[in-house]
Each structure stands twice: as C-alpha cells, then as structure tokens.
Amino acid sequence: EDQVTQSPEALRLQEGESSSLNCSYTVSGLRGLFWYRQDPGKGPEFLFTLYSAGEEKEKERLKATLTKKESFLHITAPKPEDSATYLCAVQAGQAGTALIFGKGTTLSVSS
C-alpha cells in the first residue's frame, strides 16, 4: 500500500535555528513528490515538485531534497512567518492521479 509518513509531527524553533523536516514514502512507480505549506484556515500552497532522486529545489529559506525513500525540507535561519504546517505528498502511477498526503509537520518559529 502506498504510504507517506512525515516527522516530526510538530517542531518548535527559535528564530534563526535551522532544522529539517522529513517525509518518508513507500510507493510503487513514483512520478513526483510535492511539498505544500498550509496556514490555519487556508488551503495548501504549492512549494516544490521533485521528480527524481538527487534533485534539489530552493526557495528563499527553504530547500527540498529527494532520495529514493525520503525527502527533506531544510529550513535555514527560519523566521516567525515560516510558521505553518508543511505537507508532503506523492503522486504515483499514471499522470494526473490523486496525491497521497502525509499528515504534515506543524512548525512554530518564535522570535
């Protein structure tokens, strides 16, 4: 069964304290891995797509990496505005199929 597991469930950081979020997956025929950010009361906001092992993508203080079994979202020198729930999802099988989501990591950054 295709599965996505995110850890930790919650992470509290001080402003400027870098860390990483983990997303491990078990799927057959991975087409891509997605990272989303979700603020309270809002829909998920697309951040990155990773297609193959070894790929990396960066956006401001965020950097996403992918291996054959997991992905990491590295947060460098976070700010309070980075506080949100970060969701990882995979797409497997045929193009356009539904995403399989993890339960997310809720990040809190205090000043």
Add this chain to the structure above:
Amino acid sequence: GAGVSQSPSNKVTEKGKDVELRCDPISGHTALYWYRQSLGQGLEFLIYFQGNSAPDKSGLPSDRFSAERTGGSVSTLTIQRTQQEDSAVYLCASSFSGRALNEQFFGPGTRLTVL
C-alpha cells in the same frame, strides 16, 4: 490570474440534511480533484475529474457522496443525509493535465460542520 475558489467557506448543517459544496477551478485547468481534511488527519482523496473522461470515484467513502462537473469547469460535491463524521474541511484542487507531472493548486476549502 484567479486561483481556485470554493463556496461556501463555512457550512453548518443538521444531521440528515443534504449539502452542496462548489468549486471553481483555475481557468484552463482540465483536471479537478476533491479532498477531505479531517482534524488530525492528512488530506484524503475523494474524487478526480479529467476532461470528458469518467471520473475516478475510488476515494468516495460512501454512496451518500457524489460529485458532478459541468461544462468541464465548475464542480459540485453533494453529501446526502449528512452524518457527524462528515464534519471536515473539503478542499478542491485543479491542475493542467497537459504537463507530464501535475502540480495541483488548492482552493481555500469549505469547512463543514454537521450538528
């Protein structure tokens, strides 16, 4: 351009009533998805529309749930005889299926509360 829009943003209903939730996808996106997000749970796939093809209904939890997509654009998710366990945030997403890998863009969701 405009993103995915959903209405209503909040819906409170009594157990046993029917509800309709609406989704307007991004213009030009041919694929449309419905997901459900319950407290403490990840997003759960419900149904997927792709162009004029028959929808993928494999995620619908019961026959009380149905969805339509008219004219290849707007979609309505209908829940009949609502139950308390249907309380959740219902999210709609759309994507441009012309790409090999389909980034999905989400609307703000409809928060459904069944009393």
